[in-house]
Amino acid sequence: MLDLFPGTQLGIGPALLEDPRYGFFYDLIAPRILSDEDLPVIEKRMREIAKRNLAYRREDITKSEALRIFAEREEPLKCELVEDKGGEVVSVYYIDGSPFIDFCLGPHVPNTNRLKAFKLLTLSGAYWMGDSERTQMQRIYGTAFATQEELDAWVKQREEAERRDHRRLGKELDLFSIQEQYGQGLIFWHPKGGAIRKEMEDYLRGELVRRGYGMVYTPHIAKRELWQVSGHEENYADSMFSPTEIEETEFRLKPMNCPFHIGIYKSAQHSYRDLPLRFAELGTCYRAELSGTLHGLMRTRGFTQDDAHIFCTPETVKGEIMDCVDFAYEVLRTFGFEKFKVELSVKGGDTSKGYLGSDEDWARAESALTDALNERGIPFERMEGEAAFYGPKIDIKVEDAIGRLWQLTTVQFDFNLPERFELEYIGEDNKAHRPVMVHRALFGSVERFFGVLVEHYAGAFPLWLAPVQVAVLPITDRVNDYARTIANELRAAGMRVEANVRSEKIGAKIRDAQLQKIPFMLVLGDREMEEGKVAVRERSRGDIGVMSLAEFREMARRLVESRALVNTDESGV
Ligand code: ZN
Numbered sequence: 001m002l003d004l005f006p007g008t009q010l011g012i013g014p015a016l017l018e019d020p021r022y023g024f025f026y027d028l029i030a031p032r033i034l035s036d037e038d039l040p041v042i043e044k045r046m047r048e049i050a051k052r053n054l055a056y057r058r059e060d061i062t063k064s065e066a067l068r069i070f071a072e073r074e075e076p077l078k079c080e081l082v083e084d085k086g087g088e089v090v091s092v093y094y095i096d097g098s099p100f101i102d103f104c105l106g107p108h109v110p111n112t113n114r115l116k117a118f119k120l121l122t123l124s125g126a127y128w129m130g131d132s133e134r135t136q137m138q139r140i141y142g143t144a145f146a147t148q149e150e151l152d153a154w155v156k157q158r159e160e161a162e163r164r165d166h167r168r169l170g171k172e173l174d175l176f177s178i179q180e181q182y183g184q185g186l187i188f189w190h191p192k193g194g195a196i197r198k199e200m201e202d203y204l205r206g207e208l209v210r211r212g213y214g215m216v217y218t219p220h221i222a223k224r225e226l227w228q229v230s231g232h233e234e235n236y237a238d239s240m241f242s243p244t245e246i247e248e249t250e251f252r253l254k255p256m257n258c259p260f261h262i263g264i265y266k267s268a269q270h271s272y273r274d275l276p277l278r279f280a281e282l283g284t285c286y287r288a289e290l291s292g293t294l295h296g297l298m299r300t301r302g303f304t305q306d307d308a309h310i311f312c313t314p315e316t317v318k319g320e321i322m323d324c325v326d327f328a329y330e331v332l333r334t335f336g337f338e339k340f341k342v343e344l345s346v347k348g349g350d351t352s353k354g355y356l357g358s359d360e361d362w363a364r365a366e367s368a369l370t371d372a373l374n375e376r377g378i379p380f381e382r383m384e385g386e387a388a389f390y391g392p393k394i395d396i397k398v399e400d401a402i403g404r405l406w407q408l409t410t411v412q413f414d415f416n417l418p419e420r421f422e423l424e425y426i427g428e429d430n431k432a433h434r435p436v437m438v439h440r441a442l443f444g445s446v447e448r449f450f451g452v453l454v455e456h457y458a459g460a461f462p463l464w465l466a467p468v469q470v471a472v473l474p475i476t477d478r479v480n481d482y483a484r485t486i487a488n489e490l491r492a493a494g495m496r497v498e499a500n501v502r503s504e505k506i507g508a509k510i511r512d513a514q515l516q517k518i519p520f521m522l523v524l525g526d527r528e529m530e531e532g533k534v535a536v537r538e539r540s541r542g543d544i545g546v547m548s549l550a551e552f553r554e555m556a557r558r559l560v561e562s563r564a565l566v567n568t569d570e571s572g573v
Contacts, residue, residue: 023143348385
């Protein structure tokens with residue numbers, strides 16, 4: 001930039017280790033507004049400089065010397081940074097043989113020819129120091145890797161991620177929308193997205209009941225005092241919507257479901273014989289996320305957790321944790337995930353985090369979680385100091401179809417809420433004891449899980465989840481009635497069907513069904529009608545043959561009931 005646009009003022013240029021979309025950016029003020037066409041030109045100059053094999057040279061100089069150098073170079077932004085961040089001695093980096101000097105802690109590569117695989121990605125606006133009152137800057141995003149192969153693989157994955165972007169597919173497949181006039185971060189599930197959500201929920205509810213959970217339903221708001229007792233006012237107020245008042249009582253929208261399930265627990269006396277109690281709810285929560293952090297279905301202001309709270313005795317908690325882990329694996333595999341990364345977040349040595357509970361409690365909780373994972377033979381990474389202040393937790397991340405990791409399931413111990421709400425059960429000794437509480441969510445948020453599924457499948461859902469499972473496509477108007485009859489029979493058998501009786505060429509109808517990623521198409525002509533048959537197309541395999549409606553229905557039923565991930569029947573159809 002200094003070479004190509006003399007007079008450019010440099011701001012900051014950090015690495016973005018946390019953001020997989022980019023590798024780094026540089027904020028600067030150029031003599032003119034940059035456009036996308038400038039990026040290849042800048043990149044070309046970067047390559048030339050890299051090839052010249054110029055050495056990076058670090059110098060430690062006094063703060064006043066650094067201020068003098070940057071003032072002389074008319075770099076007021078760097079002066080401000082040195083003033084703000086520099087100590088008595090500051091480090092600056094030179095590139096010998098170039099006009100570049102930077103104020104930086106380092107380290108840097110020793111010379112420019114180490115920079116082999118990099119790419120500039122995009123431009124955006126930024127404010128100096130992130131302050132909208134301050135100077136407007138231009139931001140150049142880029143990324144860099146050690147080798148060209150790694151860069152190529154990353155670029156390919158990025159293109160693939162764009163092709164799968166749930167916001168784009170959500171629109172193309174008419175699954176959901178977010179509407180500014182109703183509010184940012186709020187999700188509208190359209191009928192097709194709703195059909196998928198219903199399948200997700202039906203499956204989950206069935207499993208919950210089978211595994212001894214009680215389904216509960218709780219309000220979306222509660223008196224402000226409740227959030228004071230729970231500690232949310234104290235620790236979580238920034239993420240909560242402001243209170244609203246009726247008859248001089250203040251209420252707040254719930255950011256979590258936990259206190260409500262506790263309310264159900266507290267509504268009766270419990271003996272150790274009643275435990276464990278497992279309360280599950282598809283609980284809709286609201287969080288006051290800042291607009292800049294919202295991202296499609298992945299980060300919203302209103303979302304539904306597949307939440308559950310387990311109240312049990314310390315003796316049974318390990319078994320409960322194992323059941324949660326088993327449950328999570330079964331659910332995640334059912335939705336087509338095969339690779340997992342498990343993390344166990346524990347307390348660590350830092351006492352400033354205000355951990356609650358005694359060391360003994362923590363040791364017991366950690367060993368319950370560790371033993372549960374070990375007994376299941378699940379490899380995990382111990383994350384020292386990553387536990388919540390109220391207890392240790394297991395997080396399960398899944399790898400999607402293009403190798404990205406998503407944090408979905410969490411299983412958390414809690415010492416805090418049973419204490420705050422003074423939960424009790426009567427033990428075998430006839431005395432009152434405090435139960436252990438486990439929070440767990442498998443999908444995490446239904447919205448986010450759905451977003452991950454859309455991207456994982458690139459919108460081509462397996463039959464059991466597909467919003468439209470079968471497209472009935474008559475070749476001529478003469479067979480429209482036959483098509484309607486077929487569609488009705490399949491609907492009566494519980495399938496989601498669309499009959500396309502528009503006056504279009506069959507090629508156009510098939511193309512349309514393919515674009516909608518409908519798993520099966522039944523192509524009907526005069527011959528199929530006369531013989532009472534259907535010609536079946538599968539979206540990725542094309543024609544798979546002519547069969548009776550009963551045969552097709554039976555094949556589809558088997559695929560749906562087994563929640564098959566590909567539309568290939570065991571029988572080879
Ligand atoms: Zn909870």
